[in-house]
Amino acid sequence: MRIHVRIPCGIMDHAVVERLEEEVGKAVGSPSAQRFFEGMAWPIPIAFSGAIAAMRFEQGDVLYRDPRGYETLEGQIPEGLSAIQVILPKRSARAAPSESDGDRRQSNWQSEVTVELVDLARGQTETRVLTQAKLAMAIFRGDDDWLDPDREEPAMPRSARALQQQLDQTLTSFDARQAARRGCRFIFAVDLANDASRTKAAGVEESLRATGALERIELSAELAGVVDAQTYHPTAVVRCLVMPNRTTEEVLPILRDRLYGGASVRSGESDQSDDSDSPEGVETTPDRFSVGRHGILQAIPAEPAAIRPESSRS
Numbered sequence: 622m623r624i625h626v627r628i629p630c631g632i633m634d635h636a637v638v639e640r641l642e643e644e645v646g647k648a649v650g651s652p653s654a655q656r657f658f659e660g661m662a663w664p665i666p667i668a669f670s671g672a673i674a675a676m677r678f679e680q681g682d683v684l685y686r687d688p689r690g691y692e693t694l695e696g697q698i699p700e701g702l703s704a705i706q707v708i709l710p711k712r713s714a715r716a717a718p719s720e721s722d723g724d725r726r727q728s729n730w731q732s733e734v735t736v737e738l739v740d741l742a743r744g745q746t747e748t749r750v751l752t753q754a755k756l757a758m759a760i761f762r763g764d765d766d767w768l769d770p771d772r773e774e775p776a777m778p779r780s781a782r783a784l785q786q787q788l789d790q791t792l793t794s795f796d797a798r799q800a801a802r803r804g805c806r807f808i809f810a811v812d813l814a815n816d817a818s819r820t821k822a823a824g825v826e827e828s829l830r831a832t833g834a835l836e837r838i839e840l841s842a843e844l845a846g847v848v849d850a851q852t853y854h855p856t857a858v859v860r861c862l863v864m865p866n867r868t869t870e871e872v873l874p875i876l877r878d879r880l881y882g883g884a885s886v887r888s889g890e891s892d893q894s895d896d897s898d899s900p901e902g903v904e905t906t907p908d909r910f911s912v913g914r915h916g917i918l919q920a921i922p923a924e925p926a927a928i929r930p931e932s933s934r935s
Contacts, residue, residue: 656688656691657688658673658813658814658855658856659841659855660841660855660856660858661760661761661855662760662761662762662763662764663684663685663686663759663760663761663763664685664686664687664688664691665684665760666691667813669682669684670813670814670815670816671814673814673856674812674814674815674816674856675725675726675729676726676729676730676753676754676757676777677710677729677732677753678707678734678753678756678757679707679710679711679712679713680707680708680709680710680711680712681706681707681712682706682707683704683705683706683707684704684705684706684760685702685703685704686702686703686704687699687701687702687703689702690702690704690741698741698742699742700742701742702741702742703738703739703740703741704739704741705736705737705738705739705756705759705760706736706737706739707734707735707736707756708735708736708737708748709733709734709735710732710733710734710735726777727777729753730752730753730754730757730777731752731753731754731774732752732753733750733751733752733753734750734751734752734753734756735748735749735750735751736748736749736751736756736768737749738768749768749770750770751768751770752774754774754775754777755767755768755769755770755772755774755775756768758775761778761855776852778852778853778854778855778857779852779853779854779857780812780853780854780857781810781811781812781815781818781854781856781857781858782810783853783857784810784842784847784853784857784859785809785810785916787842787847787848788808788809788810788859788916788917789917790845790846790847790848791808791840791845791846791847791859791861792808792917792919792922793846794840794844794845794846795808795838795840795845795861795863796922798838798840798861799836799838799861799863799921800836800863800865801836801863801864801865801866801921802921803865803866803921804863804864804865804866804867804868804920804921805863805864805867805868805869805871805872805918805919805920805921806861806862806863806864806918806919806921807825807829807861807862807864807872807876807912807916807917807918808859808860808861808862808916808917808919809822809825809859809860809915809916809917810857810858810859810860810916811839811857811858811859811860812854812856812857813856813857813858814854814856815856821880822860824879825862825876825879825880826862828875828876828878828879829862829864829872829875829876832875833864833865833866833867834864834865834866835862835863835864836862836863836864836865837860837861837862837863838860838861838863839858839859839860839861840858840859840861841855841858841859842857842858842859845858845859847859863921868920869918869919869920872918873912873918876912876915876918877910877912880910880912880915881910
């Protein structure tokens with residue numbers, strides 16, 4: 622995201638923010654997009670989704686510790702208002718990587734970034750050379766010690782793809798939160814900073830909502846009960862779409878139409894390399910579509926924490 626800075630305050634160009642927030646809002650499928658990502662200690666606007674997904678901040682990016690920094694400030698600057706302005710690397714054609722671009726994210730995570738730590742009220746700045754990893758951890762966790770160039774480098778957070786492999790740990794967390802007690806549900810992981818992941822999630826919800834009532838529940842890895850939740854990226858969440866009074870057999874064709882790339886798959890190939898352990902009633906055989914590759918589709922448990930056999934682990 623391109624940030625325009627008005628010296629000396631470094632206030633963000635609001636037209637840029639509003640335009641990008643509108644674009645992200647359309648991708649999310651929400652009538653009005655939330656302004657900041659949840660799960661981060663610093664208030665990071667969703668317009669920074671490209672930087673967060675690529676794990677690369679660039680020249681001109683300005684991050685504020687207080688959400689008031691992103692507003693038009695008139696008169697005296699609030700006491701204690703501070704910011705981080707990125708000086709290097711130079712701006713490039715930054716694009717959010719796909720879910721398979723782990724190597725590129727790892728390279729960005731380890732790369733160097735020059736920042737200015739800005740005390741807006743006092744008009745003071747300090748330049749530091751860090752890694753993108755330390756800058757990210759500082760805004761993710763709110764720990765200023767990560768801005769120390771000599772601190773040990775952090776491990777890269779685990780992705781939504783890794784979170785997808787732990788969906789079976791999240792089932793009981795949704796039992797207590799969903800309103801419906803009869804029907805079925807589809808549980809899957811979403812990276813809120815990744816365009817492809819958000820678009821896929823929005824498409825699934827749109828298709829299911831068009832055919833009946835739907836309840837959406839979204840939890841962080843921690844609230845979803847995933848082991849070692851703090852090791853996952855803060856924009857990786859678990860989403861549960863609850864469909865009251867519908868069966869998995871009714872919902873499966875809708876998911877297949879939205880998720881299955883059958884038209885582009887050559888004859889004899891499968892959506893999943895091995896579906897031998899696919900539970901009866903959830904997988905299909907004509908086109909070998911496997912819902913388990915995308916998430917968990919299951920009937921709502923009759924009793925809390927009593928997961929029925931047809932649950933499908935991704």
